[in-house]
Amino acid sequence: MTDVLAVADHRRGELRDVSYEIITAGRQLADETGGDLHLAVISGTVDEFADKLNREGVDAIHTVSHGEEFNHDVYSQAITQLYDDLAPQFVVTPNSVNGLDYAPAVANELDLPIVTDTVDLETDGETLIATREMYGGKVETTNELEGDAIVTIRGAEWPAAEGTGDAAIEAFDADIDEDAIGSTVSGFEEVGGGDVDISEAELLVSIGRGIEEEENLDLIRDLADALGATLSSSRPIVDNGWLPKNRQVGQSGKVVTPDVYIAIGISGAVQHVAGMKGSDTIVAINTDPNAPIMDIADYAIVDDLFDVVPELIEEFEG
Numbered sequence: 001m002t003d004v005l006a007v008a009d010h011r012r013g014e015l016r017d018v019s020y021e022i023i024t025a026g027r028q029l030a031d032e033t034g035g036d037l038h039l040a041v042i043s044g045t046v047d048e049f050a051d052k053l054n055r056e057g058v059d060a061i062h063t064v065s066h067g068e069e070f071n072h073d074v075y076s077q078a079i080t081q082l083y084d085d086l087a088p089q090f091v092v093t094p095n096s097v098n099g100l101d102y103a104p105a106v107a108n109e110l111d112l113p114i115v116t117d118t119v120d121l122e123t124d125g126e127t128l129i130a131t132r133e134m135y136g137g138k139v140e141t142t143n144e145l146e147g148d149a150i151v152t153i154r155g156a157e158w159p160a161a162e163g164t165g166d167a168a169i170e171a172f173d174a175d176i177d178e179d180a181i182g183s184t185v186s187g188f189e190e191v192g193g194g195d196v197d198i199s200e201a202e203l204l205v206s207i208g209r210g211i212e213e214e215e216n217l218d219l220i221r222d223l224a225d226a227l228g229a230t231l232s233s234s235r236p237i238v239d240n241g242w243l244p245k246n247r248q249v250g251q252s253g254k255v256v257t258p259d260v261y262i263a264i265g266i267s268g269a270v271q272h273v274a275g276m277k278g279s280d281t282i283v284a285i286n287t288d289p290n291a292p293i294m295d296i297a298d299y300a301i302v303d304d305l306f307d308v309v310p311e312l313i314e315e316f317e318g
Contacts, residue, residue, distance in 0.1 A: 002089035002125070003035035005082060008053055009094040010044050011070065012188065017257060018094040018153070019053060023161035025121060025153050026092045027057035032123045036060065038086055039167070042078050043067045047169075056163035062086075062172040069185040075102040078174040080109050085172075088148075090128060092121075095152035107150045114150040115143045119157045138270055156257040156278025198247060201230035204258045206249055206276070208234040210265015210286065210305055214242045220264060223309050226316040232256065234272045250275035265305050268293025285309070 006026035008019040023039065030037040036059035041049045046063035054061060064078045079102065083091060091106070093099040095117045107114035119140070120131035128145040198204060205224045211217065224231045231247060238248045249256050251271040261279035266272060268284075268291055276282070277296055284297035285305050294300045301308055 001034040003038060003086060004030045004033065004090045004092060005038045005040060005079075005086055005088040006092040007040045007042070007075075007079060007094070007099070008049060009096050009098055010049060011098070013044065013068075015049055015052060016094065016096060016155075017160065018096060018155040019049075020055065020160035021155060021158040022092055022094060022153060023053065023055055023057055024158040026090075027161070028158075029090055029092065029121055029123055029128075030057075030059075033089060033125050035089070038062060038082075038088065040064065040079065040082055040172075042075055043070060050169045054165045054167050054169065055161035056165050057161055058165045058167040061167050061169045063169065064172050064174045066174065066176055067184075070098045070101075071181065071184065072101050072105065073181040073183075074176055076105045076109065077176050077180065078172070079106050081174050082172060083110060090123075090148065091150040093150065093152050095154045099152050103150055103152050110148075110150075112148050112150050113145050114152075115145065116152045117154050118151050119154050121151060121153070133274070155255055196230055196246070198230055198232045198249065199254045199256050201232075201256065202259045203227060203229040203262075204232045204249075204256060204260070204276075204279075205229045205262045205264065206232040206234065206266060207237055207264050208266030208272075209236050210267075211237075212265075214240070216306075217242060219306070219309055219313075223264075223313050223316075226313045227262075229260075229262070234266050234269075263293050263297070264309065266293055267291045268296070 004026045006022045009016040026037045039058050039061045042064040046065045050061045050063050066074050093103045115130040118130045118132050122129050128149050130143045130151050131140055207220050232249050233243050233247050237243050251274045255275045257278040260281045261276050262283045264285045282297045283299045284293045285301045285308050289302045
């Protein structure tokens with residue numbers, strides 16, 4: 001019977017969705033090992049975060065109150081000390097900007113194997129089988145790890161934990177070496193078209209090659225305005241310079257999980273699908289009924305977008 005330690009993720013005062021998904025992934029492993037699921041909440045408003053993350057399946061929440069924002073050195077020290085104190089078999093972290101920052105350092109410090117960007121996990125108690133995708137999602141590979149290990153999980157691959165839990169919330173007295181902290185966050189500045197974070201949007205209107213010309217963006221913007229949606233795109237639109245990089249959905253862009261994702265003139269290459277397949281509802285508008293996007297769409301409109309979009313605008317503006 002061995003335990004699992006999962007690490008929550010937050011940025012600029014807000015918990016990330018993957019924090020709730022990591023509970024599900026961690027609980028799955030804990031059930032298979034017969035152990036408990038421990039959740040670490042480090043920095044920021046840890047008590048508030050702990051209350052929000054006290055979901056079904058969590059056995060204990062350990063808070064480390066040190067600083068407001070993510071710091072590589074604080075996280076590395078805190079997780080290493082939690083590992084030494086709790087002796088879990090597996091450490092599960094998000095495959096996020098933060099997670100990919102500290103997880104390799106922790107693995108190196110503890111001399112543990114690490115597998116990043118996993119989309120599935122299972123164990124027989126001794127061997128951990130971590131599944132990852134390669135070649136733009138065209139193939140899956142399995143990695144077998146013996147003994148203790150660290151894994152990072154891809155967002156939107158596990159459902160968010162629900163329900164109200166009764167986990168014990170305890171402050172963990174981490175011995176943070178201040179002299180080993182090499183950087184601090186002094187502020188934030190939006191740069192490079194950072195006007196919006198599409199990964200946080202609940203409704204996305206996304207466009208691809210099918211819009212043909214840049215001036216046709218105005219039509220799509222009108223639809224987004226009518227729906228109260230955020231505008232995003234596939235890679236060709238960004239490569240053409242029609243939208244900034246922060247609007248790109250896909251493997252080389254951002255992973256999004258909105259309530260509704262409307263794909264307009266997008267064929268559905270595997271690289272794009274990898275970034276939006278976790279959406280709750282997918283609506284595709286395309287003239288090609290055999291386009292790959294149609295295979296994952298909940299609703300498919302096989303028609304010319306230049307006929308469909310104006311009707312949608314009229315419907316929602318009315």
